Amino acid sequence: MSPLFFLINQQLLFILVISFLSLAAVGDEHQFVYSGFTGVNLTLDGVAFVRPNGLLELTNGTARLKGHAFHPTPFSFSKTPNGTAPSFAVRFVFAIYCIQTDICGHGTTFIVAARNNFSDAMPTQYLGLINDHNNGNTTNHFFAVELDTNLNDEFKDIDNNHVGVDVNGLISVNSSSAGYYNDKSGNFNNLTLASYKAMQVWVEYDGDSTQINVTLAPLNMAKPLKPLLSAAYNLSEVLTDNVYVGFSASTGSFFSRQYVLGWSFGMNMPALPIDTAKLPKLPHEGPRPQSKVLEIILPIATAAFVIIVATIIILLVRKRLRYAEVREDWEVEFGPHRFLYKDLFRATKGFNNKNLLGVGGFGRVYRGVLPDSKLEVAVKRISHDSKQGIKEFVAEVVSIGRVQHRNFVQLYGYCRRKGELILVYEYMPNGSLDKYLYDREKPTLCWEQRSHIIKGVASGLLYLHEEWDKVILHRDIKPSNVLLDDEMNGRIGDFGLARLYDHGVDPQTTHVVGTIGYLAPEMAHTNKATPLTDVFSFGMFVLEVICGRKPIERTAQDNELMLVDWVLDFWQRFTHRCSG
Template sequence: MRCLLTSKHLMIFLQRAQTSFDFTRGKMLFFLHLLMVVSLGPNLAASAGDSQFSYSGFAGSNLTVDGTATITSDGLLQLTNGTAYLKGHAFHPAPLLLRNSTNGTVQSFSVTFIFGIVSVYPDFSAHGMTFFIAPGKEFAGALPAKYLGLTNVQNNGNASNHLFAVELDTIQSVEFKDINNNHVGIDINGLHSMQSYNAGYYDDKSGEFQNLKLISRQAMQVWVDYSGEKKQISVTLAPLRITRPVRPLLSTIYDLSTVLTDQVYLGFSSATGRVNSRHCILGWSFGLNSPAPAIDIAKLPKLPRAGPKPRSKVLDIVLPIVSATFVLCLGSIVVLLVRRRFRYAELREDWEVGFGPHRFSYKDLYRATDGFKDKHLLGEGGFGRVYKGVLRTSMLEVAVKRVSHESRQGMKEFVAEIASIGRIRHRNLVQLLGYCRRKGELLLVYDYMPNGSLDKYLHNNNDADTSKLSWAQRLHIIKGVASGLLYLHERWEQVVVHRDVKASNVLLDRDMNGQLGDFGLARLYDHGAASQTTHVVGTMGYLSPELMRTGKASPLTDVFAFGIFLLELTCGQKPIKENVDGGGHVVLVDWVLQHWRNGSLMETVDARLHGEYSVQEAGLVLKLGLLCSHPFAGARPGMGQVMRYLDGVTPLPDELMAPTDLSFHVLEMMQNIEFNMSTISYADLLTSFGTISDLSGGR
């Protein structure tokens, strides 16, 4: 890099030169002029728009790094080291002046860099990286994971960021409206890309688009160009040894003069999520008002190897010799190998190819759970047993569900789960990471939820810690589950009916966010079509009357179960509980309805809250729970309307403000006369409705 002489240094140098040599006045002026040109030449060149730098590897460079970012001994800039949920940054050390001194607009510039992303899994990585131009080098408040170490919840998208970035994103984030989990985007002041496209390039000969996989563990080159005259931003991506394509991947018009500050820093940011990934930069160059200098590919460092280090060649030579020496033990070794093969044997069929989720080896899952020992058992139900495991290669915590082929749900439900949740991405739905199959057994691998299921916080009174669930946390969980159901019912490519919404199927992550899981009973059908399900499945207390009568599940049967879930979470009571006073059982919705009719609705709120809750919010949730669990499906709101009620966008119907609605009188009288919705026919229901209408005054 260039070294500039200060005026102080210049004067000292001239004084010493003047005492050592007897220059004439003319020679002294000439020498002074020459020295000023040499010392100030770089600054003059920069102001004239000819500033540039180039790194072919970073050995010996003076880049500024923070977080997990390091420069290895062979010159590789490694932004992340594989540790989960951390971030790293690297900056060119000196600030740059990109604005024209005459008119103040940002001048043309060109950037090129070579990067590589190395994940422990060939088909799964997290989260990505960016090249950015920012007003400073302070990113302490930025978050890892989906925020890529660049922004956070509060400042993402703020104009005060004065930030321009090009993102290489390997996770699809619904919050930022990402197009997929393998794209390049142009970002202004936040991570909601103003323009993005699938990672790839346009072939100069054929003109066809060629897809590239950002997590291919191969080095790739990126060109970022800005035209100060046209206000045009262009981004081009290509494999390392391919000449720069003529047609860019992305091109858009945007005046960066409205974004960037007078003095800026150039750099890179990256962040990890739950998967072991390393984000690396091999070379980097920059040119102001000129093309970025070419990077010398021959001098670039190598990307790190994925997975364990290769075995020593010495070991490869020794092993055959040792094997020959122990020839008498061959029989025993064969027996052990056969037993080992059967222990880890797997089953693969052609139909699995189209479903997509990552396939784990049974050997890895067996070791992750210590042979599926009971000490790792998280839970047990009709659809299988669930174990906690830690994958040895990535140290990733997972939940592994074992399902027998002879189970009641069997292969059909397994295929439904693979086809649905394996392709669904939402922050409030438990993510299916992959699966494994072997003879007589199916294994599903999910994200591990450290805080377990919600029901233990509501009904495990023996554990003082788990019984503490504030009202703010409960309301946050309610809105999260509602958002997940809205996505399943209305916003995914097909309608997904969960069919088993309940507290025990809501899992809590590290931050106590609610995530709806266990899609073993889920059913899919196209938007506009009707559900063909004819079997009653689910959990008693959450089953809607029409489901028990017809066997046909629909989004409204999920809404009914969600209504019971609202009452359960607010009251801290199970849907069906024993009557401690007179024996028998008490139905939660009947109990809440009775208090609503008597004007004592707030007495149903969980006593463990000790009154520390919003009366308005609790009343809203209780009334919404009654509305969603209405005995008549047509009276229930859809999940879109539910979200509007919860967000306060739309007020609840006036009929819910006081117990005067006819349909709720029907429910009250059905409660009083022990009306059994599981046995009565539809015709009887209509007759009873007419009778009750007459009794209530024929409103």
């Protein structure tokens, strides 16, 4: 063989190798598949991390946190000469764990976005994608498929177990309860997203027809022929030339964990199959299975059980009477907001005085820890006022409880027992603001802390009056109703006197309620609460926080000293001194 022939063959081999590597690189830029994430280069933030077995854990159960995981390099979403955006296909396997499937944290989303930095987004119902003021903004530039385990009225969710197609915000373009269509019968089969069973999702976008299809199915099942839901939306008007693909998840007040087991993506090509045999195992959650020893002991214990059955029946009857509740058919509409009395009884150790946080005009408040979720709560016992219908009262309290804002004390739910209504609130470790103003054992608040608390209450009041779906009048803004969380943020609480009505509607005349010293003067003539009367109470609240004095005080001569007069007197002295 001649040296020239050998040299030519070497050059041809070199060219073939270079061509193959070039083609392989193009493929990597448009397609990938991960059957587990061991050794995979992902961009992670928040609480997201990859477990040693290759399981991607987006959230770890910690309350009110978020996690993101993105493919590290962007994909080109440049439009073709005819103006259409490229097609893409996604397949992934996920699982969500909650202690109770119907009382769960928030969900998981697959996202295609112009950025992979969502540090300005908020957790809880915002799913780590938006914050409380940019929902629906066209500058968000993202497309997402949400697997939502919580019902949020502000985003018009259909239930607490749904799949939705989102564009630039969390009000879905289209949504459906979780499930799939049987190929043979065509029947719809429900699936529970928070069942802690691995499920697979297919997301497909056709750039020519602008059709979006989303399909859901259990693991180890072929993709159903009929999608769970579809939507027509031109994503070329939403997404930029370069996009990132990944996942976002968040937690709220209730325990939840979100996992991704495998992921496949293709741009202008199908998503490659995921090898389900290689997927990482989900960690064990919940109580361990019972020991086999119990199967042997139980038959032996049967004889003893027969002897004491009468005693057990008596104990059960006593227990039922002890935890008896009042339930009516109309309460079904309030769903998971209802707590069991026995859970609240155990949480507060039988409403023990050692757990008593405070006593007010509307009842006693106890600190408690829910037995299942271990969530710290404040439990308020109220004797029902028969002048107002209990149905209307519960409806308003639960409606207000759906309002979520960083400067509100969150209402988790309620319970009814005989002539008593019990409300369950988020626990505030630093108690009420009035203790920091008047209790000498508490540290004195600095000006920066006072200003921060006032701004927080103002933000919450603005949301109540103007930014929610309805106008909410609090009617009792004062320091004892402003609670402080572990970071000394001011949270508006005690919505027991609150009323709500539609925007643009004149509120109905009602009897005067509130606290003397914080009531607007015009209420003596009109008997009508309005946003302006709340603003007056807020003004008195601001003076009280700044001056550290109550609106009305008794002097040494047993006279009443008005805070407003006291401030005006100082102001007049100051202006007189300046003018002199």
